[in-house]
Amino acid sequence: MGMTMTQKILAMHVGRDFVEAGDLLVSQVDLILANDITGPPAINEFEKIGRPVFNKDKIALVPDHFSPCKDIKSATLCKQMRDFARKHNITNYFEVGRMGIEHALLPDKGLVAPGEIVIGADSHTCTYGALNALSTGMGQTDIGCAMASGTTWFKVPAAIKVELTGKMPKYVKGKDLILTLIGMIGVDGARYQSLEFTGPGVAELDMSDRFTICNMAIEAGGKNGIFPVDEKTKAFLQGRVTRPWTAVEPDPDAEYVQTVQIDLSKLVPVTSYPHLPENTHPVSESHHIKIDQVVIGSCTNGRLEDIAQAAEVLKDHKVNDNVRCIIIPATQEIYQEAIRLGYVDIFIKANAAVSTPTCGPCLGGYMGILAAGERCVSTTNRNFRGRMGHVDSEVYLASPYTAAASAVKGYIASAEEVLG
Amino acid sequence: MSRIWRYGDHIDTDVIIPARYLNISDFKELAEHAMEDIDTTFAPNVKTDEIIVAGKNFGCGSSREHAPVVLKVKGVKCIIADSFARIFYRNAINIGLPLLEIGPEVEKIEKGDDVEVDLKTGEIKIVNKNLVIKTKPLPEFCQKIADCGGLVNYVKAQG
Numbered sequence: 279m280g281m282t283m284t285q286k287i288l289a290m291h292v293g294r295d296f297v298e299a300g301d302l303l304v305s306q307v308d309l310i311l312a313n314d315i316t317g318p319p320a321i322n323e324f325e326k327i328g329r330p331v332f333n334k335d336k337i338a339l340v341p342d343h344f345s346p347c348k349d350i351k352s353a354t355l356c357k358q359m360r361d362f363a364r365k366h367n368i369t370n371y372f373e374v375g376r377m378g379i380e381h382a383l384l385p386d387k388g389l390v391a392p393g394e395i396v397i398g399a400d401s402h403t404c405t406y407g408a409l410n411a412l413s414t415g416m417g418q419t420d421i422g423c424a425m426a427s428g429t430t431w432f433k434v435p436a437a438i439k440v441e442l443t444g445k446m447p448k449y450v451k452g453k454d455l456i457l458t459l460i461g462m463i464g465v466d467g468a469r470y471q472s473l474e475f476t477g478p479g480v481a482e483l484d485m486s487d488r489f490t491i492c493n494m495a496i497e498a499g500g501k502n503g504i505f506p507v508d509e510k511t512k513a514f515l516q517g518r519v520t521r522p523w524t525a526v527e528p529d530p531d532a533e534y535v536q537t538v539q540i541d542l543s544k545l546v547p548v549t550s551y552p553h554l555p556e557n558t559h560p561v562s563e564s565h566h567i568k569i570d571q572v573v574i575g576s577c578t579n580g581r582l583e584d585i586a587q588a589a590e591v592l593k594d595h596k597v598n599d600n601v602r603c604i605i606i607p608a609t610q611e612i613y614q615e616a617i618r619l620g621y622v623d624i625f626i627k628a629n630a631a632v633s634t635p636t637c638g639p640c641l642g643g644y645m646g647i648l649a650a651g652e653r654c655v656s657t658t659n660r661n662f663r664g665r666m667g668h669v670d671s672e673v674y675l676a677s678p679y680t681a682a683a684s685a686v687k688g689y690i691a692s693a694e695e696v697l698g
Numbered sequence: 699m700s701r702i703w704r705y706g707d708h709i710d711t712d713v714i715i716p717a718r719y720l721n722i723s724d725f726k727e728l729a730e731h732a733m734e735d736i737d738t739t740f741a742p743n744v745k746t747d748e749i750i751v752a753g754k755n756f757g758c759g760s761s762r763e764h765a766p767v768v769l770k771v772k773g774v775k776c777i778i779a780d781s782f783a784r785i786f787y788r789n790a791i792n793i794g795l796p797l798l799e800i801g802p803e804v805e806k807i808e809k810g811d812d813v814e815v816d817l818k819t820g821e822i823k824i825v826n827k828n829l830v831i832k833t834k835p836l837p838e839f840c841q842k843i844a845d846c847g848g849l850v851n852y853v854k855a856q857g
Contacts, residue, residue: 415761
C-alpha cells in the first residue's frame with residue numbers, strides 16, 4: 279500500500295519508509311508561527327518550560343490580527359510578543375510596516391518550501407499546502423512547547439482525494455471551488471483528514487487559487503490541504519526559496535477514504551450563506567439579498583490576483599450608495615504593487631476604502647464591524663454567528679469577483695453582471 | 699452527579715469565545731464571556747463540575763486555545779460530544795480538559811438530564827433515565843499527557 283502526499287512528508291521527517299493513517303509520531307518541524315492573539319499565550323507556556331528557543335530562524339511571529347493595534351489591550355499583547363522577539367533575537371519577527379497577513383506573508387517571504395512541515399497557532403496555517411508543504415493549525419500550548427523542543431506530535435491523517443478535471447469558466451475562481459467542495463462534503467466532511475488535490479485540473483489553477491483552496495481546508499474540518507508541485511509552483515518559489523527542497527507526489531496506490539471528482543468547467547460563482555461555510559448557493563439564485571458592506575482581503579483572498587480581480591470589476595464603476603466597500607491588500611508588497619498597477623486609484627475613484635494589511639474585520643476585530651441586522655459579502659473564510667460583529671449580523675462568503683460585483687450592485691451579484 | 703448544558707452541532711470557537719474579546723489576557727475575565735454569542739445564561743450560571751453535551755464537530759473553526767481554556771476556567775468537568783473538531787480536541791487535551799467523543803449515542807443525553815461520568819473507564823451514566831453509555835477512554839498517548847497535567851509538564855518531563 280502506498281502513501282498520500284501528507285503521509286510521505288511525515289515519513290520523510292521521522293526517517294521511516296512507511297507510515298499509515300492513525301500512527302502517532304513525534305516529528306521535527308521546519309517552521310513555527312504565531313500571531314498577536316495566539317503568540318502571547320504561547321510565549322507564556324514556552325516560559326514555563328524554562329528552555330531557550332530551539333532555533334531563532336525557525337520561528338515566525340506576525341502581529342496581524344488586531345494590529346496596527348486597535349486598543350490598549352491589543353497593544354499590550356503586541357508589546358509582549360515584540361519584547362519576546364527582541365530578547366530571543368527572532369529572525370522572522372515582522373513589525374508593523376513590514377508585516378502582512380501571516381498566511382500571505384510567509385510564502386511571499388520564502389519561509390515555506392515543498393516537503394516541509396509548518397505548524398502555526400492559527401487555524402488557517404493549512405494555507406501552505408498550496409506549496410506542497412504539510413502545514414496545520416494548533417493551539418498556543420502546542421506552539422509554546424514546540425518553540426522549546428522543535429518537535430510536535432502528529433496523528434498520521436487519512437485523506438480525501440479531490441480529483442480536478444476540466445477548465446475553469448470565466449469569473450470562477452479558487453474560492454468558488456472550495457466553497458462548492460465544502461458544500462458537498464460539509465463543515466466536518468474532512469474532519470481529521472487531509473484534502474489532497476490532484477488531477478489534470480490542478481494546472482488550471484494559479485497559485486493564488488491554490489492558496490485560497492488550502493486556506494479553507496480547515497472549514498471542512500481538515501487537518502491540511504495539499505497540492506502537488508508543478509511549473510506554477512516552481513515559478514512561485516523562484517527567487518523566494520533558495521534552500522534545497524524535496525517535493526512529494528502521492529503513490530499510485532495511496533489509500534484514500536473517499537474520492538471527490540470536480541469538473542472545473544461545471545463550477546459557477548457561489549456564495550455561502552450564514553452561518554456555516556457549507557451553506558453554499560449559486561450567486562445567480564442570491565440576487566434578492568441586499569447588502570450593507572463588502573470586505574475584500576484576508577488570508578483567504580488578499581493576494582495580488584484577488585486585488586486585481588476586484589479592480590477589474592470596480593474600474594469605471596462606483597460602489598453602490600447603500601454599501602461600504604473595504605479593501606485590504608494582505609501584505610505591504612501587495613499593497614505597493616496595487617498602487618503601482620493603478621488598482622488603488624481605481625478603488626478610491628470607486629469610493630472604496632483601502633487599508634494597510636490587517637486581519638481586522640474577518641474575525642470581528644476592527645476596521646469594518648457589523649451592526650445588528652447588517653449584511654456583508656466578504657472574501658474571508660468564516661460566516662459563523664457574530665464572526666464580523668453583532669451576533670445578529672450576517673456574513674456571505676464569496677470570491678473577490680463576486681464581492682466587488684456585489685459592492686457595485688448593492689445585492690449579491692456576479693462579475694459577469696457588471697462586466698458583461 | 700452533574701448538571702448538563704446541552705448544545706447542538708458545529709458549536710464553533712467564535713461562539714465559545716468571540717474574537718472581539720481576545721485582546722483580554724486575563725483568562726478569568728475572558729471566561730465571563732464564554733458561550734456568550736449562543737447562550738448568555740451559561741457564563742453567569744455554570745457551576746464547577748457541570749458538563750457540556752453537544753452534537754457533531756464541537757469546537758470547529760479557529761485554533762484559539764482560549765476556547766477550551768474559558769470552559770475549564772468556568773469549572774466545566776468535561777465535554778461529551780458526538781465528535782470534536784481536531785484542533786479543539788488537541789487543545790483540550792493539552793490543557794487537561796477531558797473530552798469524551800461518543801458518536802450518535804450522545805442523542806440519548808437530553809436537556810435536563812443528570813449525568814455521572816467516570817473518566818478513567820469512559821462510562822457515562824444518565825442518572826434520571828438509569829441508562830449507561832459505555833465509551834472508549836482517551837487514547838493512551840493522550841492519557842499520558844493528561845496524567846502529566848497537560849503538555850507543558852509532559853515536555854518538561856521529557857527533558
